[in-house]
Amino acid sequence: MSQTDVQTVTLTIDGKEVTVPKGTTLIEAARQGGVFVPHYCYDPDLSIVASCRLCLVEIEKVPKLQPSCSTPAADGQVVFTQSEKVLDARKMQMEFLLVQHPLDCPVCDQGGECKLQEYSRNHGYDDTRFRFKRRTFAKPDIGPFIDLERNRCILCSRCVRFLDEKGGNAELAVINRGNRSFIGTFQEKPLRGDFTGNITDLCPVGALTSKVTRFRVRVWELKDAPSVCTMCSVGCNVNLQHRNRTHEILRITPRLNSDVNHRWLCDMGRFGFDQFNSAERRRAPEIRENGEWRETGWAEAIGEVVKRLKAVRESHGGAAAAGLIGPRQSNEALFLFQQFMREIVGTQNIDHRTEHEIKANDDGFLTSLALGAVNRPLEEARRADVIALVGSDLPNELPILRLQMREHSRAGKKILLAYNRPTRMDKECGVFRYHPGGDAAFLAAVLHAVVKEKGGASDDVNALLGQAGRDDALKIAQIDEAKAAGFAQALVAAERPVLMLGEDAFAGPRGVEAVRLAAAILDTLGARHDGALALSLLPTPVNARGAADVGCYPHRGPGYEPVGAPGRNTTEILRGCIDGSIQALVLFNTNLLEEYPDREFAQKALQAVPTLIVADAFKYETGDMAHVFLPLSAYSEEDGTYTNFGGRVQRAQRALPQLDGTLAAYQLLLALGERWGAGWRQIRTPRIFEFIAQAVKQYAGLSWDTLGGQGVTVPAPPDEAFSGAAPAPDAPLASLNGSPGGDYPYRLVRGRRLFDRAGEKRFAPPLVDRSEPCAAEIHPGDAKELGLSDGDSITIRGEKGSAPLTVKISSNTRPGCVTVLGHYDGVPLNALAAEETPWVNIQR
Amino acid sequence: MPSMRETCPEKVEDILRRFPQRKSASIPLLYLAWEVYGYVSPEAMEEIAEILGTSPADVEGIASFYTMFPLKPLGKHHIEVCTNISCHLVGAQPLMSHLENRLGIKSGERTEDGRFSLQSVECLAACAWAPCLHVNGKEYQKVTAENVDELLNSLD
Secondary structure, eight states: OOGGGSOEEEEEETTEEEEEETTOBHHHHHHHTTOOOOOSSOOTTSOOOOOSOTTEEEETTOSSOEETTTSBOOTTOEEESSSHHHHHHHHHHHHHHTSSOOOOGGGOTTTTSOHHHHHHHHHSOSSOOOOSOOOOOOOOOOOSSEEEOGGGOOOOOHHHHHHHHTSSSOOEEEESOGGGOEEEEGGGOOOOOSOTTHHHHHOSSSSEEETTTTTTOOGGGOEEEEEEOOSSTTOOEEEEEEETTTTEEEEEEEOOBTTTTBTOOOHHHHHOGGGTTOTTSOOSOEEEETTEEEEOOHHHHHHHHHHHHHHHHHHHOGGGEEEEEOTTSOHHHHHHHHHIIIIIIOOOOEEOOOSSOOSOSSOHHHHHHHTTBOOOHHHHHHHOSEEEEESOOHHHHOHHHHHHHHHHHHTTOEEEEEESSOOTTGGGSEEEEOOTTOHHHHHHHHHHHHHHHHOOOOHHHHHHHHHSOHHHHHHHHTOOHHHHHHHHHHHHHOSSEEEEEEHHHHTSTTHHHHHHHHHHHHHHHTOEETTEESEEEEOOSTTHHHHHHTTOSSSBOGGGOBOSSOOOOHHHHHHHHHHTSOOEEEEESOOHHHHSSOHHHHHHHHHHOSEEEEEESSOHHHHHTOSEEEEBOOGGGSOEEEEOTTSEEEEEOOOSOOOTTOBOHHHHHHHHHHHHTSSOOOOOHHHHHHHHHHHSGGGTTOOHHHHTTTOEEOOOOOGGGTTTOOOOOOOOHHHHHOOOBTTBOEEEEEEOOSSSOOGGGGGOHHHHHHSOOOOEEEOHHHHHHHTOOTTOEEEEEESSOEEEEEEEEOTTSOTTEEEEESOOTTOOGGGTSOTTOOEEEEEO | OOOHHHHOHHHHHHHHHHOSSGGGGHHHHHHHHHHHHSSOOHHHHHHHHHHHTSOHHHHHHHHHHSTTSOOSOOOSEEEEEEOSHHHHHTTHHHHHHHHHHHHTOOTTOBOTTSSEEEEEESOOSOGGGOSOEEETTEEEOSOOTTTHHHHHHHOO
């Protein structure tokens, strides 16, 4: 819309002329004119209730004061926000709001950032004239994250409106009426939403505060470090609030960035910070000799690593060494890691994909880039009118994207959600359900329907259709043709459809096929904009995109440049450890035993390899198998850049100095290069980022400074990086799927859960408190057949091993399946069966 | 306990049909819950939330806003005593105190055996025959601390 299309009104506020778009409220018009009107219940992101009456202003020719939050600006209005009448009313209103308030500021966590303190100082009396008994409430317990102190509440209802309109299921309400009303959950049950922490930001007083931070710090002791959250790949902008004196991160608050998370955070990102303060973090390098661990200094540990790697290089050649790095490190660490392995150790055996068996080096993600996918989920969703999600349990994978989907849905956009079980966002979507493992088959069925509906399929699409027959697809996905046609029709009818694939679809065993099918659907629809296909993949690890961009692949270097002779991928590296062709393995920031889908295989490999070096913040079971363990700093203790799933490169500034005895991953890699005699020396993050900007074409011209506080979105890699890349081999869907039977009649389905005990989450006690118990979900029909009831102890056994679990009967799981949601320490689901054949049986 | 949709599906449907905005059916459904369960139980509020596609907290907010919805189980004989001005002038307070002593409960409570519940209410529109009270909606006039025992004894 151009400027001239907007109707504007001009009014006078406190003697100043202001021109604003028609429909703007007075409070916003005042703000734009540089006049601040105090308020409690008003919030620009929530609906307007005009109940606190603090924002009353005087309008010329209007006899009574009007609430500026709900009065639209009009042409020629003359508004006073500082007249005697207004100031008097404000003062009285403040007195009323304070009638029941306990004035317990010295023990209140809000003290120092409290609007009640601020406004009573600026606009009210400094004491109260109320001489009667205040009403008091017993303290309810509404869960591990939020502390509710009703005595301090002024009933502005921001929290109620946020959970209703934005990030929840209206879990809070105003209970009772008049002077007896209070804020409460249904029957005082704990809050169970994913975004409840935001109400602590919204609460203008001390009624809702963080239980995790409670009584640990006064807010004026906290310093902000502008950073990004590393719990998922959305890359929410945050402030790491910390206190240097005690070397603690004590609170995480959102940092406004309307291109990413706006001002919201999920509870996982907000309340997980105690992992950085954990006493479990290692503080000294350790060397294992004759089965005994010995703590040592960095000089010796680094010398030992260099000595061992050099020995391998001299006796077996560089290609006998290999390195795996988790996609959770910063771009700088990931870049230096592949640089160290390639240029110094002399090997192309590098990978960051530790969570799946790698079948083809060009996996689903790289295939999407080769096919021209735009891969910008946040922007694409904003532009689209129909958003189709396949293979993603979004609420459990990328919470803030889910929050935005809710807003898109409320704005009238159509959201199609295809997944193998119900999700927490089903209410907001058109729901399509297919059988677990049937992600690619579902897409094939949709492709058939789209072609039927639209016609004009290209030769490539026809070839793909020939390989993935309609009947096979419907059978494997276990859906009706009409359902697939419904999905297709919604896409065909859309003006600007976008398709997003979750990890289940693009990263699993059928990932490449799923991406090719999705691309074929969009191609047939003609869903291209500026040459880019309206396809976005949704990886979950924080820096999955960064790891790819800087070249942590065996066959592609920085900027996806193909390397001469490809090295080995994760699966090949582990195989090499077992057959002796890999003599040294370096693991950075990956608990391979928990992450790799075949635990037995990974364990064998780690046992067999003569040199295993593990660098991580926590030791985990993988660290226990190492010969040298190197403790890394937390990301909160190092500067770094992270690239989110949409290619947005963002800075995370360090909050605290490094924990004594730890090194940042990038420092460790530089130190290794220095000791090796390769001419490396310690440099700082901005300088490393300069090297990245030189090596990675899409990052050209970027620098630590130009990234600024809000980050920069980089373009997709150029097509020539993928020219000549062999198309992934296609295979008919059916032969790839297999089926359960014989001794193992059930399919093990590993679902997602936001609050589980995966990785570092187990070191944040509030997240552990919030996590739901680990259970095996079984369909009521199957449970009846097996004679099982809720809470029974069972053993799930597969070809390779077994795990003890408790039964939870639920029709969310399909017949013939056992679903376990989340990752839990002590429940090694990757030890039961291979990823390709997840067949198990159930024993009492 | 069977849900409203099980015991009286046609009544639920009838209420829903009357309101183009689903949420507007909240209050009629609360009345129905009172009728079916004898009070507005937490389970009933959950069921109403499910029927309307709102949240249980939302329904509790509405149910508790209107003070006359009973949110706790009532006695077999639910006694509502007017304590408004006309009754007050001619002995509503002694009447209330007597009932509280006799039944061993305060206003808003129920006896342990579940026979009686007591509630002070505003005007019952019988000022000419004050003090007055209701037992399960039936009006009794000119009830005083002195003659109320007779009434109580007549209730089984």
